[in-house]
Amino acid sequence: MCVGLDTDLDKIPRHLLDSEDPVFEFNRQIIDATHEYAVAYKPNIAFYEALGPRGWESLAKTLEYIPKNIFTIADAKRGDIGNTSKLYAKAFFETMDFDSITVAPYMGEDSVKPFLEFDNKWVILLAHTSNVGSADFQLIIDERDHRPLYEHVIIKSREWATTDQLMFVVGATRADKVERIREIAPENFFLVPGVGAQGGSLEEVSKYGLNSECGLLVNSSRGIIYVSQHENFAKEASKEAAKIQQEMARLLDQYT
Numbered sequence: 001m002c003v004g005l006d007t008d009l010d011k012i013p014r015h016l017l018d019s020e021d022p023v024f025e026f027n028r029q030i031i032d033a034t035h036e037y038a039v040a041y042k043p044n045i046a047f048y049e050a051l052g053p054r055g056w057e058s059l060a061k062t063l064e065y066i067p068k069n070i071f072t073i074a075d076a077k078r079g080d081i082g083n084t085s086k087l088y089a090k091a092f093f094e095t096m097d098f099d100s101i102t103v104a105p106y107m108g109e110d111s112v113k114p115f116l117e118f119d120n121k122w123v124i125l126l127a128h129t130s131n132v133g134s135a136d137f138q139l140i141i142d143e144r145d146h147r148p149l150y151e152h153v154i155i156k157s158r159e160w161a162t163t164d165q166l167m168f169v170v171g172a173t174r175a176d177k178v179e180r181i182r183e184i185a186p187e188n189f190f191l192v193p194g195v196g197a198q199g200g201s202l203e204e205v206s207k208y209g210l211n212s213e214c215g216l217l218v219n220s221s222r223g224i225i226y227v228s229q230h231e232n233f234a235k236e237a238s239k240e241a242a243k244i245q246q247e248m249a250r251l252l253d254q255y256t
């Protein structure tokens with residue numbers, strides 16, 4: 001399970017607003033409360049960027065606070081011409097020591113490759129996303145081979161990277177696609193957002209998406225971190241994280 005740190009000053013419990021760095025204070029308590037159930041944390045960079053320099057500071061402190069054995073994802077959805085991507089990669093892999101970053105594939109090979117040039121770092125490429133707009137481009141069928149565009153993204157990008165540096169974003173909201181995606185990317189890990197607040201089915205995703213290494217990193221952000229607005233919010237988040245993690249363990253047993 002991956003806990004999404006989509007920390008929004010308008011949504012965190014009010015009493016935290018009196019602390020010196022409310023975003024970090026919220027994240028600190030969430031991390032303390034959930035780390036025994038999580039294998040990854042995914043701060044969504046937009047939530048920090050929106051706050052300007054103090055947001056970047058909260059992000060840096062949060063990254064430093066996450067236990068070192070837990071995988072970190074900079075959910076930044078970057079990707080640009082080669083020399084720019086190189087600096088995005090440097091920003092998230094060197095200046096900040098994230099283990100991975102979400103990358104948009106739209107600009108193609110030279111925009112993705114700079115992220116793959118770092119040892120022990122991962123690219124998480126958007127393949128089939130969880131939002132309604134995913135249908136606008138990702139589902140367009142290529143008449144030459146009748147494949148939707150997102151399948152081309154997966155097939156092509158697998159030529160650029162080994163399976164231990166490339167994951168794909170596969171939204172939970174269209175579980176019907178997961179079986180097919182697992183066929184064309186049997187070994188890659190999938191980052192699966194869209195359970196919880198967006199309504200995706202963990203059961204369906206597990207049924208079709210699990211592989212012998214597990215292969216699924218299931219993210220929930222709002223469904224865990226905003227489960228309570230009260231002073232004991234972290235305890236409630238912990239209970240919710242435990243519940244989801246136990247459900248995942250059950251599904252892992254059932255489907256592998």
Ligand SMILES: O=C(O)c1cc(=O)[nH]c(=O)n1[C@@H]1O[C@H](COP(=O)(O)O)[C@@H](O)[C@H]1O
Binds near residue numbers: 129197219
């Ligand atoms: O790359 C992502 O993480 C992502 C891809 C996608 O297809 N859908 C999606 O919701 N996400 C992110 O996953 C998180 C989902 O948040 P919740 O819906 O609150 O669990 C947000 O940070 C989204 O930006």
